[in-house]
Amino acid sequence: MTIPFPQIHWAYLLPVLLVVGGAVFVLMWDAFFPQRERSFLVTLTLAVLASALGASLAAQPGSEAASMGGMYLYDGFTRFVFALILLSSFFSVLLSAAQRSLEEVPAGDYLGLILFATSGMMLMAATRSLLMVFVGLEIFSLALYVLAGFLRGQPEGNEAALKYFLLGSFASGFLLYGMALIFGATGSVDLMEIAQRLTTSPPSRSPAFLLGLGFVVVGLGFKVAAAPFYMWTPDVYEGSPTAVTAFMSVGPKVAAFAAFFRLLLAVGPRAGAELDAILWVMAVLTMTAGNVSAIWQSNIKRMLAYSSIAHAGYILVALAAVRRGSDLATGSFLFYMLVYALMNMGAFCVVVAAGARGEERTRIEDYAGLGYTRPALAAAMALFMVSLAGIPPTGGFVAKFYLFSAAVKVGFVWLPVIAVLNSVVSVSYYLRLVVLMYMREPGEAPARPGLLGPGWSYALAALVLAAAGVLNFGIFPSSFFELALRSTLLLN
Amino acid sequence: MPREYVPILTLLALAGGFGLLTLAATFLFGKRRPTARKAAAYECGIIPQTSARGRFSVKFFLVAILFIVFDVETIFLYPWAVAFRDLGLYGFVVMLPFMGLLAASLVYEWKRGALEWD
């Protein structure tokens, strides 16, 4: 028995290959020439990410989307998610280059890990097979465990890495066990086949299948930091280097939500009302827990951690809508992730840029009077906060509007009502920062040239990119929403 | 379908029950006369020289982890080698990137000094 050469669409695979190849090259380069300029590796990494982005945008998904038996799937959805993941990696590399506490770390290892994590996220999103979902998840999770504790001298970093590792492995176990149960109940790990089996013979009521589905939801819920599996998030976000926190708050969420999305599209409509209730409760709990906890935070990274939990709650609204078959849900989900990536990255970039050498400005009180000591930075922060709160004319508002539209369209009424009330709660903590920046006088004169290190140009680029995006999506969202809507899936 | 699992469950119950029963029985009925020799840690039948809780160099861990990583990958190579003829050209081609990555990581460790003791 010889295995024939499968058809491989290299153009489709190219983005992933570029990222993996780039990661190996960066590692090797640093191993062979450790004394060279750091900025070369940063530029190289950015070039790798940009070319992967270009490759994925250039590869028009066609009819032969699935290759290698569904292990690798390149459709419109994949393409959009690739763009999101690559964008978030691009931002976090810019942030890493700007963050002064990361100047001493071995650049090759650090950047290589970011690239490997990126490839894992891409693989997780670009597959129909549950196994590949798991493999992709493990690839990026392992890289992130290391990245979380990359500043070895800091005890908070060690705590974050260990916590993330232990809880993350536990969640991976749930995920894998759930997949095994689903395989046991349906006889396949391929989502398309699973969907077919569920329609022809309905084993969807079988306890093994439901249990497996539940376990998978737990595992993915952990990765997207949904209630009640979000406990790790604030500690890990607080302890990790800020650039890594920014990366963790966007990339893994995009990947895990993408996998969640594909799963729900395949099994959702056939899995019955239990899933409806679970998603509903999860969404409400997640957004409420995130928003209410964020109010009491005094550390900006913790606040942003809870805020990202709240946003995961809003995105779960889109998932609930997907389960009910809302045709707007996919587009609004993708658009939301895009805007979320920009505004969250922007906010973290301000945190990085506001820090001075050796000490980061992580206490919220540190931002008092920033509007007068560093007006441009504060204006950018205010913009991102307003956008995160979902107030027009920013992208955050339009994204929420689309999201809730998708939910109302399939008959949810209380879910969007609770979500909008949550937005009101969120205003109180997002605006607290604006209050501090503009309505308080600056405290003892802050070290003004905080950013005049070699990394300032990277931070500037990230800030301008994010701010322009947030404003553009708030005022002229149409073309990108169209793109998101057209990124339909092959599964349906 | 659940009925198919009945024998497995029975076996599980029997095996677990036996273990628990044995433990409980020795705990309840056994006589305990501890001596220094009996209480000592068991090290292949040899009398321990020092406390078993001593520290040793982190380098051992590094080597152990490297060993495990490459060991597992070698195990992955073994079935491939056995079925090499049957897999044909495709089987050969797909293994190249895998070997390449393996080699790259070895080079990386080497250059990083992970293989040197001092």
Place this chain on the structure above:
Amino acid sequence: MGGLLSWIVFLPCIGGLALLFVGDGDEAGRRRVRLLALAVSLATFALSLALYSGFQGGTARMQFAEAASWMPQLGIAYKVGVDGLSLPLVLLTTFLTPIAILFSWEDVGRRVRLYHVALLFLETGMIGVFVALDFFLFYVFWEAMLIPMYLIIGVWGGPRRIYAAVKFFLYTMAGSVLMLVAILWLYFVQGGQTFDILAHLDRPPDPAVQGWLFAAFALSFAIKVPMFPFHTWLPDAHVEAPTAGSVILAGVLLKMGTYGFMRLAMPLFPSAARDFAPLILALAVIGIIYGALMAMVQDDVKKLVAYSSVSHLGFVMLGLFSFNLLGVSGGVLQMVNHGVSTGALFLIVGMLYSRRHTRLIADYGGIARVAPALSAFFVLTTLSSIGLPGLNGFVGEFTILAGAFQRNPAFAAAGAAGVVLSAIYMLWMLQRVLFGSRLAPANENLPDLSAREWAVMIPMAFLMFWIGLYPKPLLEKIEPSAQAWLAQVGRRVLRVEAPVLGPPGGLPLGRGPAPRGVAAAWMERLRGEGRP
């Protein structure tokens, strides 16, 4: 290039963006910022005058309408237009903004650039709310306007400014988000796949759900008005805001609530509006009386004026929910009147404050002797606010009461009691501040109006007299839309002898037959003829 209306909406915003590039580090820079902001707002006002003169009376159509595709996937479009209901409010906004900028000339000394940027952005938001004809666009302007107002209160306000700003923001936002869900519901469940407000006006939803939708819309507008139990943010916001902020807040922002009722909540859900009318009328009357009583006991002038706003806006609601032409026209007119007279009151309070740095009534007394011009304007504004015939306040209040009487004499009686109360607290305050024999030593050298303050007050006074004596041109533009609106809301339009409204009391410049028309209609009601 966009039409006239788009220019009016976005010119302030463009000006605000341009301001960002003007430095305000030194006195000359600050002067440049102020001049540029004033020029932009005056240009906007000039454009709106062109809008006024180009506006055709005698029709209820949307005029100067513009439409452009925006988010075609969801049927969202950029649609703007004005009719007789929104035109006066647009004019009011463009009129008050240059006044506010002029007043802030010396009042606001720090963060000058940010202040004017916020003010100009605010103007775009306010005008946008009044001219938007698409739900999404309306909501965007409605919310976007919160941020600059929040900054104006929070950065340049009084000692408790942060509390007041956050309270203002959270109250308003909490009210309006439910409206968002109601809008989405209308879009998806009601169908039509459009966010076009006019298209939805033609298709009122099933009466069974109207109640919920009306409640969602009404809550957000009631908080903005503010109606009685939701008014608590207003005194805080008014007292803490800088003078120009108070002027804009009282002059325009509160009108957005009543305008929302008029443009959206009532015509979209006519049967629910009728069902809720008793409740809202009762709350309006409570607001009138409660606001007046609260105003009476204040010892802070600014707080007094703030509570008088609660009372006056109660009149507007009373007029709107009378469901007749008198009430509605009076309501629209009263919105403008309140904007002018309360705005002027806040300006005068601001002038007093900038001289003495106190707002306590007890610290004043005998001001009329040292600052006669200021006192004269104060008296004039007060009289306009309490509705002296010949000034603007009278026309609005009288027509509203007449309309309320047609609906239910009890409400009219309660409203009339509010008028009496307002005369009491206003005149009492006037007496304590301006007259009285005692002149505190600190007040002896109080300067009279400066040239800049004259420039601020004269247009306000002119408007008071103009609306009071010769409102005909304005009313002619309002009336057809009010008629059409009534038809929309579903009540029979009250037939009265032509021109319904004019200054009653036979003032020389007014139109003669008008009072007879009102009175005749009134008598007809009383005799029970033509009751629906």
